[in-house]
Amino acid sequence: MALLEIKNLGISFGGLRAVDNFSITIEKGQLYGLIGPNGAGKTTMFNLLTGVYKPSAGTILLDGDNITGKKTKDINNAGIARTFQNIRLFKELTVLDNVKTGLHNRYSYSTLTGILRLPKYYKVEKEMDEKAIELLKVFDLDKEKDLLASNLPYGKQRKLEIARALATGPKLLLLDEPAAGMNPNETTELMDTIRFVRDNFEMTILLIEHDMKLVSGICEKLTVLNFGQVLIQGNTADVLNDPEVIKAYLGE
Amino acid sequence: MEKSNKTNFHLSKTLKSNLITYGIVIAAFLIVQLLINAGQVSSLMKGLLVPLCIYTILAVSLNLTVGILGELSLGHAAFMCVGAFSSSLFSISMLEAIPNSGFRFFLAILIGAAAAAVAGIIIGIPVLRLRGDYLAIVTLAFGEIIKNVVNVIFIGKDSNGLHFSMKNAMALNMEKDGKMILNGAQGITGTPKDSTFFIGVLLILVTLFIVLNLIHSRSGRAIMSVRDNRIAAESIGINITKYKLMAFTISASLAGVAGVLYSHNLSSLTATQKNFGYNQSIMILVFVVLGGIGNIRGSIIAAITLTLLPELLRGLNTYRMLIYALILIFMMIFNWSPKLIDLRKRFFHKNKAEREKV
Numbered sequence: 318m319a320l321l322e323i324k325n326l327g328i329s330f331g332g333l334r335a336v337d338n339f340s341i342t343i344e345k346g347q348l349y350g351l352i353g354p355n356g357a358g359k360t361t362m363f364n365l366l367t368g369v370y371k372p373s374a375g376t377i378l379l380d381g382d383n384i385t386g387k388k389t390k391d392i393n394n395a396g397i398a399r400t401f402q403n404i405r406l407f408k409e410l411t412v413l414d415n416v417k418t419g420l421h422n423r424y425s426y427s428t429l430t431g432i433l434r435l436p437k438y439y440k441v442e443k444e445m446d447e448k449a450i451e452l453l454k455v456f457d458l459d460k461e462k463d464l465l466a467s468n469l470p471y472g473k474q475r476k477l478e479i480a481r482a483l484a485t486g487p488k489l490l491l492l493d494e495p496a497a498g499m500n501p502n503e504t505t506e507l508m509d510t511i512r513f514v515r516d517n518f519e520m521t522i523l524l525i526e527h528d529m530k531l532v533s534g535i536c537e538k539l540t541v542l543n544f545g546q547v548l549i550q551g552n553t554a555d556v557l558n559d560p561e562v563i564k565a566y567l568g569e
Numbered sequence: 570m571e572k573s574n575k576t577n578f579h580l581s582k583t584l585k586s587n588l589i590t591y592g593i594v595i596a597a598f599l600i601v602q603l604l605i606n607a608g609q610v611s612s613l614m615k616g617l618l619v620p621l622c623i624y625t626i627l628a629v630s631l632n633l634t635v636g637i638l639g640e641l642s643l644g645h646a647a648f649m650c651v652g653a654f655s656s657s658l659f660s661i662s663m664l665e666a667i668p669n670s671g672f673r674f675f676l677a678i679l680i681g682a683a684a685a686a687v688a689g690i691i692i693g694i695p696v697l698r699l700r701g702d703y704l705a706i707v708t709l710a711f712g713e714i715i716k717n718v719v720n721v722i723f724i725g726k727d728s729n730g731l732h733f734s735m736k737n738a739m740a741l742n743m744e745k746d747g748k749m750i751l752n753g754a755q756g757i758t759g760t761p762k763d764s765t766f767f768i769g770v771l772l773i774l775v776t777l778f779i780v781l782n783l784i785h786s787r788s789g790r791a792i793m794s795v796r797d798n799r800i801a802a803e804s805i806g807i808n809i810t811k812y813k814l815m816a817f818t819i820s821a822s823l824a825g826v827a828g829v830l831y832s833h834n835l836s837s838l839t840a841t842q843k844n845f846g847y848n849q850s851i852m853i854l855v856f857v858v859l860g861g862i863g864n865i866r867g868s869i870i871a872a873i874t875l876t877l878l879p880e881l882l883r884g885l886n887t888y889r890m891l892i893y894a895l896i897l898i899f900m901m902i903f904n905w906s907p908k909l910i911d912l913r914k915r916f917f918h919k920n921k922a923e924r925e926k927v
Binding site for chain 2 (some may be wrong): 367369388389390393394398399401405406407408409410414417418419421422424425426428431432433434438441442445463481482484485
């Protein structure tokens, strides 16, 4: 069974149909790319998937459960985590605390336990610390764990955002332009990291990207969006050689 | 092995910072006690000791809303008002039933905190849907509403029990032996004077314990994540409404505790513009802003300094408010000017680097 199945999803703002009749099927463990020119509706898709916008038509099935129209926090609990195009970290928290906030719903003790510092507080906090540091090590961020997130260099902030998303224990990870603003070296490194995450966390990943090197390098399947509609879907190599796609991207 | 050492180091760092904060309060208490024993404190200053505790608690509790939750509240004095009146009512009606003043005051504190917490929840549910300036304006309005409502409540007690009215004292229809407890705008008289400097300092420590421990816990991280980035917090499954309301309610109930101290420090309690109005709310906000938003230790220091200053400057008479204003401006520049923040950071890092070298 497919992990994510979207059928005929649509939303309009005023008279503009930002996403129209969008369908996609993503299998478990796939690395799937969503590409398209600026304004094609890619980020809107992510916002629909994570409950920031409520779709006006269509259904979203995650692992067979209907999550259409649910709240953002409930969708996260159902198993979708994301990163943002413009980085959204908790800037005044440390790197470690950013990841620990991501672990919020997987480790629990009551507020009163926290205030009274009961033994359970120390036990759970220690578990959270260990789990968070384990995640930070994957992204080579464990040495910076006590820095404020805002003091990290740009590339590492992007990585931290992925680590925080992974901390919530998702089934599906959405990456919104993970390579934006990165130099070629950082991009290559990021590609390795994304592959590593997919293999070691048995993660399914859907990503939006403009960097064709990254897209052709790691995505197995692609969907091209243009003016809110699916232009073409299929294997990466076939899609990138399609004359329609070249036209949409480069013009006649 | 190495990993566990690292985590311990992380915990001990925040613990160290917390211990310094507690230490400052305890040291200040001991110094004042020594001065009192040596007869070096004027009666005017002695009268200021409990208010100092009250303002410190208020500043720390408001910092939870403004600094940790990141929402500007301009109605903090109203929660103090709720705490003050509810606890006063309790203490007066229980004067005979519970003769032990220590135990009665303890219960009064709990009741003041609980009443303010309830007010916090009731006001918080609608208000926390707003953000930024709008939230500030609405909290300001709610603050005034609470203060004015308290001014039209009449409560009396006679052989038939308690009577309640919102019209006037006559509407209570009391028997001849009836006694007014809360007499509208004339307020409450005869609250037992249970507040002491010692209890005040104890309550500061309790407030600090609650706020500091909350910040460094799972719920505290959730609250701060809402402050730093609401959308991201939601995307990782944080229940925003719950944590906003939690921070707001705890902040309100601690302000209620300050109110209990306030009402049990005066023989007659009235709700006026000066003590529970927006002037007071802004005064508390000034402590928080000057001490550094989100900086708990700074709030304590600002509250103490700014409460003591006008009294210390009393000798200068005409120039008193002038100097007070200048000090306010200098503190603001010192705490908020980017250049000075930079300078302080550099100084701090240099020290830290040297310490690590040793």
